Structure formats: C-alpha cells, structure tokens
Amino acid sequence: QSLLTQPPSASGTPGQRVIISCSGGSSNIGSNTVNWYQQFPGTAPKVVISTNSQRPSGVPGRFSGSKSGTSASLAISGLQSEDEADYYCAAWDDNLNGLVFGGGTKLTV
C-alpha cells in the first residue's frame, strides 16, 4: 500500500472540471514538492505538473496543481477525451529516503 493515497478512479464529461486528490504525510508531501504524471496505456509516463503547481512547456493550460499541508491535487478543467489516462502523484519521502508514488487514478472521460 502506497504512502500517497489517490482515488483509484475518476470521471467526467467533456468540458467539465475534475479534481484528483493525493493524500500523504509530513515526511513526504508535508516536506517536499509534488509532481503529477500522466500515462497512456503502453507508453511511458509524462510529467504534467512539477513542483506542486508548475506546468512544463507543452502541457495545456487546463492542467493545474496545488498543495496544502500533506495533500495535493491535480485539476483538469475543460476536460477533453484525450485526457483519459492514468494519473500518478509523487513526492520524496524523507523517512524512506526515496521517492513514493500514489497508487494512480484512472480518469475516464
């Protein structure tokens, strides 16, 4: 069981806004930054949010991230069918001295 807890699934209709949560603890999200990764079946993950809320070049503006205390969230507004993918949060854990991933959330549009 992962130290970062995500809902296993989320869904929305085109144009809607969906939020995916990631709950951790003081040694990971509470102390370090959070990244979010998008993964389509059969492909490598791609970063969509880094350092809690920074959107890398090329990532659509409808993706946003935030962090508060020991939780983080990924919001996707103006949902599009191409956003249907698995999403993972990740943060360094100071106690484990390693990177921890959430279990992943399968987004259905």
Next chain:
Amino acid sequence: VQMVESGGGLVQPGRSLRLSCAASGFIFDDHALHWVRQAPGRGLEWVSVITWNGGRIAYADSVKGRFIVSRDNARNSLFLEMNSLRPDDTALYFCVRDRSGYYGDLDYWGRGTLVTVSS
C-alpha cells in the same frame, strides 16, 4: 533528450540481469538519474536514484541489498545490476532523468525494458 533502456528479458528466479540506459541530448553529468518500474497492470514504483557523480545513491526497500545502480559519465550510460531476482521483480523498468536535483523531479522517461522473472 532521449533515454533508451536495454538488457531486459526472461530470467529464472535467483539469477542476475544487468540493465543499461543510453542517454543523449543533454549534459549527462549535470543530472541525477532514477530507475522506476511498473509491474504488468500495476502502478509506478520507484527503484533507485544516483547523483551525477555517484556520490549519493538510494534504493527502495524492496530492492535494497539485491540491486546496484551505477553510471558511466564518459559513456552517457546508466546501469542497474539486478541480483537474486524474484518473480515480483517482473516489471517494465524505466530510466528517468531528474530535472533539478536528486529528489525525484522526473522529466524525461525512456520507453522501458521488460524484465520477466519466471522459471
């Protein structure tokens, strides 16, 4: 930027395998590098990290004492020596660049190399 893994395959439990990752398109020794794996149908699991000069290394508890990460900056290459392999090590292994440090700000991922541990 490209990260290309190789060396995966079918191996019996208890045996060893060495993965390689050839990197290009960036200054290799400016970045820490990670291995991340994904078992079939499962989520992402971090395996190991090595700093630019190999001076700092960390492993997931699940592989500690069995896996050894190393790098050759002259050859722009990253390696993962996997020993005492177990069936639960079966996964797609990704080589990943750390954008800004050591703490998992992952940006560029390879396509992965598949390791299957089975008798």
